[in-house]
Amino acid sequence: MCEIHQAAYAVIRCFEQGGKLLLCGNGGSAADCGHIAGELCKGFLKRRPLTDDQKALIGEDFAAQLQQGLPAIDLTAQTPVMTAIINDLCGDNVFAQQVMAFGRPGDVLLGISTSGNAENVRRALITAKSQGMTVIGLSGGTGGKMQALCDLLLLSPEKETYKVQEDHIKMYHQLCILIEEHFFKA
Template sequence: MTNPRIHLEDLLTRRQDLKTLAEPIWTAYLLTEAAYASGKKLLLCGNGGSAADAEHIAGELLKGFLKKRPLEAALKQRLAEIGGAEGEKIAGQLQQGIPAISLVSQTAVGTAVINDIAGDMIFAQQVNALGQEGDVLWALSTSGNSRNVVAAAIVAKARGMKVVAFTGEGGGVVKDYADVLLNVPYSETHLVQEAHLPVYHALCAMLEERFFAV
């Protein structure tokens, strides 16, 4: 394994405005790394641009981001045993992934929750159904006050999960339920979103460096 911290150092070199977040970013990495190392998973939620960020993060983790992440030898062999030539082809194309679920992409269940329960429960219901003790929720809200994101964080804590909150400088209500607060030093929505992206890119790169160093 190489040093995941190099990606944090690179971020802080490029983005001097985020230097105050050095410690919480590292803590968010350690918390999420510990969950993955224990066989747990990551849930993601947000609204609008933050919903797009949730999808973006899942995309960086479920397949190769900065690295190709070839399959481990044992799985390649198993695929070949089961699928023959087709299994070997699959083994040569697949990449290892880090389990991350974007709760914003569940259209059917999301609309069912809005229609049958309450709009504010769209993420909380999914956290209640999918979340397990030791899992992690990355909750994205530029204001920190999005009611559906706050509700998801509350349910996550009740489920024994850890919560990393991505917000603007004030932190909002969600900070009260966060194990780690990544409150970038901006209050305007677009500036908060622009600052969130390099932070979560660094975190994704750090996790990839930890689990797929080759």
């Protein structure tokens, strides 16, 4: 089984057990975190209609404007929380502290770093492992320091940042497709 399929299986297993996916990265990788959360929180390639029970509870008209979602949380989007951590604790702990707050055993952390050496992502990975979470990395080249911390590491063979990022978008789109196809077959 290829790494993307293994990563999809890990996230699927997490969601089936009531867990969530946490995402972190810097710069362009932070934008990728938001992109991934967006693909999973609502329909990506498939329409995800509500169940009949949900429709009955909230009404047909409202239900027609909602879709089933999967719990993916972009830790880079929590600006007030991030600035409090940076101000009161340490900037390198900006994601690790959120993993302490939101992460639970069985959850998955997807950390993105084109070099694999982002200290704040590395600390989040360490914290996730300590919380009993599955750790997936998305990186380039050799995977840098994050390689030793990941249960699964999806690597672009490229070393230039923009080329790594171009590979990453293809990788995480495939990941999102596999996850969506599992949960929303119609």
